[in-house]
Amino acid sequence: MSSPKTLKQVMSEQGKCFLVPCVYDCASARAVEMCRFPAMLLSGGEVSISRNGVIDYGFTNLNDLEEVVSRVAQTSSIPLIADIEDGFGGPLSVYRAARRLSMAGAAAIQLEDSADMEESTSILPREKYMAKVRAALEALEGSECLLIARSNADPFDPAQMKEGCERLQEAIDLGASMGRTVLAMMVLVGSLEQAEQMAKIVTGPKVYADVRAEKGPDGHYHPSVTMDQLTPLGFVMCSSHYTMKAAMEGMLEHGLKNYEAQSVAYTFETAPATGVESFSASGLFDPQAYLALENSFTHGNKEYTIVGHAVEEYPADKFRVVPIKDRL
Numbered sequence: 001m002s003s004p005k006t007l008k009q010v011m012s013e014q015g016k017c018f019l020v021p022c023v024y025d026c027a028s029a030r031a032v033e034m035c036r037f038p039a040m041l042l043s044g045g046e047v048s049i050s051r052n053g054v055i056d057y058g059f060t061n062l063n064d065l066e067e068v069v070s071r072v073a074q075t076s077s078i079p080l081i082a083d084i085e086d087g088f089g090g091p092l093s094v095y096r097a098a099r100r101l102s103m104a105g106a107a108a109i110q111l112e113d114s115a116d117m118e119e120s121t122s123i124l125p126r127e128k129y130m131a132k133v134r135a136a137l138e139a140l141e142g143s144e145c146l147l148i149a150r151s152n153a154d155p156f157d158p159a160q161m162k163e164g165c166e167r168l169q170e171a172i173d174l175g176a177s178m179g180r181t182v183l184a185m186m187v188l189v190g191s192l193e194q195a196e197q198m199a200k201i202v203t204g205p206k207v208y209a210d211v212r213a214e215k216g217p218d219g220h221y222h223p224s225v226t227m228d229q230l231t232p233l234g235f236v237m238c239s240s241h242y243t244m245k246a247a248m249e250g251m252l253e254h255g256l257k258n259y260e261a262q263s264v265a266y267t268f269e270t271a272p273a274t275g276v277e278s279f280s281a282s283g284l285f286d287p288q289a290y291l292a293l294e295n296s297f298t299h300g301n302k303e304y305t306i307v308g309h310a311v312e313e314y315p316a317d318k319f320r321v322v323p324i325k326d327r328l
Contacts, residue, residue, distance in 0.1 A: 007107040034319035044083040073105025082106040091135035098139035108146040150185040165201035172204035199233040208238040283312035
């Protein structure tokens, strides 16, 4: 069994800013991995929707998050960053959360300075946030898990922008004094101009949050900022929300067609990404490889079926293949 790469190794190999999709469960993580993205970020908001059926309003607890992190990290070959919101409380809660999630398999944890779930730009006093940062760094000592210090400061408020940047640089410096790598994220920075302003104060490694696209004069959407523009500013990663939107769009498209026709023929014939004509996604999880592993133990010749029906082969010509032993 191969050892998964650490996030630090991935950043070193990429050598420039790269896109990191947000995921929310094992299936979304599988899709991101198949498409050859080098890392992923567990979205707190989308975990709340997928697991609890409600929006991100503080309903997800540490036990919920630990279970999701453990399952996703165990079944994937790429590093997983975990959004731990405000750490579920004060410094002791942060310490406990950081230890448990790093042991569960998180390659990095993202800790925000929000003071109120109902007001995202209401931030903690700096000294209170730095106490949480110190707790997280202490908890991660001896592990390969990194810390991403995140500020919810409003970049349109000059005073908040300055304060947010300064506390993030202080977190980076604190990490360096403890021999730890800390990355900085200002989640509301949403333009190249704001990224440039941030880079003047935050000189350490940075994560650009939730990259967007804007409609141009041609009627098409174009990136609001590119990886090539962010790299010289010291940004090493760029998070992106697309997986849940894509999943919902696909399910709704197929649902509307199938409901109207009272048939699943549309789903069988519509497979633009995979080319696998079927009603089931089982083939995309390489089920025959699991049975091949079992057969190596039993010396049998069992094949995977769904209630006796054959399952399509995994489209290995299009997507990343990971040994099944590394998923169990």
